[in-house]
Amino acid sequence: MRTPAQGAPDLAPPPSLEVRGGRKNFGAVHALRGVDLVARAGEVTALVGDNGAGKSTLIKCIAGIYPFDAGEVFFQGEPAHISDPAKASDMGIEVVYQDLALCDNLDIVHNMFLGRELKKGIRLDEAKMETRAAEVLASLSVRTVRSIRQHVASLSGGQRQTVAIARAVLWNSKVVILDEPTAALGVAQTEQVLQLVRRLADAGLAVVLVSHNMNDVFEVADVINVLYLGQTAAQVRTAESSRAEVIELITSGSSSNAPAVPVAAASAPVADAPTTDANGSTLA
Structure with a gap:
């Protein structure tokens, strides 16, 4: 990553979301032990790591479900304190979890406005909700839905x-976090979702894609952030890395060839070893 010449102003906009030295403990379990993450508008940032690396804990801290115990969070360049999920949503951070939280007995419009229904007096404003839902789906070039x-x-x-x-x-989201969006999909449906992920970034959103699938990651991600045992091993540009290097980072926490991208002011290294449960498994 190029740095501006000495004395020249840095005109690049600040990242939409930045985490510096994020830490989270659950009692004696050190789930996050110094995580750095940068997500920029117009880019897909893939968040990868083995089971227990801390991915789920990190996105739940960003979403306001858990508070960070230490570290800093910046939203569009300003310090932010995300106290709960409502605060995260108000700021413009939305998370799509694996279970999707959809109601089968409701239609698409009512699911899209679930909990945030528009009203006209004491009645639902069905026409306005339908219009807005259709506009959003059209803006994302969604054509696979019949009605x-x-x-x-x-x-x-x-x-x-x-x-x-x-x-x-x-x-009016600014950051969208997608938790394993293609985990249970077939080949054709996976491709449709990945195209949608790319369109989100092209529309100016900062997209964080949590995934185990390296094919998906290298198809749509601009940047890859690798977590290893609760710490950031590296954040690399996809075009400057390879599957072998990313897998090496995932499995060992280091790579001799991966060109690291500075993600934030470096946090001090953590000296304590990862905590394990009674079965010897590292928890995240």
């Missing part, structure tokens, strides 16, 4: 994922 009034129970896995993602961007 926005069909029940979610009738949708395929890829279509359900599309509805969940569309709901996340309906509220």
